[in-house]
Amino acid sequence: MHRVLLTGGPTLVRDAYAHIIGASAVLTLQGQTATLPDALAQLPAVRPDLLLIDAGALPNSPTAATQLVLRQAAAGTRLAVIGSVPPSDIAFFVRAGVTGILGRDIDVPHFVAALDLVSGGGLVISSLDALLAAHNTRAVAPPSALEHLSDRERQVLALVASQRDNNALAQLLGLSPLTVKTHVNRILRKLGATSRAHLVAIAYESGLITPGTPGTPGTPLPLS
Secondary structure (H helix, E strand, O other): OEEEEEEOOOHHHHHHHHHHHHHOOOEEEEEEEOOHHHHHHHHHHHOOOEEEEEHHHOOOOOOHHHHHHHHHHHOOOEEEEEOOOOHHHHHHHHHOOEEEEEOOOOOHHHHHHHHHHHHOOOOEEOOHHHHHHHHHHOOOOOOHHHOOOOHHHHHHHHHHOOOOOHHHHHHHHOOOHHHHHHHHHHHHHHHOOOOHHHHHHHHHHHOOOOOOOOOOOOOOOOOO
């Protein structure tokens, strides 16, 4: 079972999350704190699999200091943020090491599934509103950075955000996992990216990722 530490947000809301996690068959509650600094202070001793942060515990406008704190936390555990995250901030959080961004309107089964995926190393962006807003406010045409990618590589890049591993991506595309791995590595080199999370940030910033029919190649799968 994945161990979860909760932090931030109103007490009643945090208690509701705690109850859902405690009743889950795949998650266990390791504790909760009122503030992010308190949670960060506990990380070395508690060593949770996931730190779930209420967006209210973070500054309204992302700062370099916030990114540094999140990166330090991400070095010791997986990070997920739940709450209202502006579309323009999604890439910031992904770059900082946050691999789960969940909207408050997410239902219980998807909430548990998302935390399970993130705890296991997946990346989940579940706010459909954020995806729609990002699609409406960003240029759809890829910038010059993506012009070096083939059509297949752009398709793979778009799917990286919604698939936890290359095997799942391979099944969607009808390719072998080895071929998918080759595509991903080539995309990393072409874009100068350092990780899959970095690729997702680039995909959002470029407008390549757009909401669409779940499971369709070229579009991510929102969880809510």
